[in-house]
Amino acid sequence: VIDAQTMEIHYTKHHNTYVTNLNKAIEGTEYADKSIEELVKGWAELPEDIQTAVRNNGGGHYNHTLFWEELVAPSQAKxxxxxxxxxxxxxxxxxxxxxxxxxxxxxxxxxxxxxxxxxxxxxxxxxxxxxxxxxxxxxxxxxxxx
Known part of the structure; x- marks a missing residue:
């Protein structure tokens, strides 16, 4: 069980920052229309000036999105x-x-x-x-x- 404050920080601060920074990194580029999976999988082939931002922020966005999708309340565990x-x-x-x-x-x-x-x-x-x-x-x- 994870406490509410930890979840709120991860959702409103960490995940939000990853999404914002990823969007800034790819805004106006040919990569802006790529799926998050394509970006995360192929970050090493991206232009050098956005590789680190996509690796870190794209990864943070993808990882947290998957994490949120997996969560259930203990009472709903199956x-x-x-x-x-x-x-x-x-x-x-x-x-x-x-x-x-x-x-x-x-x-x-x-x-x-x-x-x-x-x-x-x-x-x-x-x-x-x-x-x-x-x-x-x-x-x-x-x-x-x-």
Whole structure:
């Protein structure tokens, strides 16, 4: 459970700043019409003068958007769907082993960063990224981020 003040700060300050700064970086460029996924995945191919802004702010925007979409109130938490549970067991041995590996990935990240459940060509993996980096840049599909 995350307290209301932390959520408010992340939503109204952090996420809002990422969106504002990303929009400033790509405003008036040919990249302004790109999807957030395209920007985050391909930041290294962008012009050098906007690479860092897109990497940091685009990543922060994408990561937080995914995070908000994942959230539910504790009272609304549901059972893991059977198909996902089967994939977690296949990949990690058990749901509890997945939870442990995910928790370790989150807790062991020095400084800021994210722990992710990703799909790597259909196989589930847990990875960690620094700062606002995102698994999209490595060809992975983020499914859950913390």
């Amino acid at each position: 059972e893991i769907p059977a198909d996902l549970e089967a994939k977690l067991v296949e990949a990690f041995g058990s749901v509890d082993e997945f939870k442990e590996k995910f928790a370790v990935a989150a807790a062991s990240r020095f400084g800021s960063g994210w722990a992710w459940l990703v799909s790597n060509n259909g196989k589930l993996e847990v990875v960690s990224t620094p700062n606002q980096d995102n698994p999209l840049k490595d060809g992975l599909v983020p499914l859950l981020g913390l």
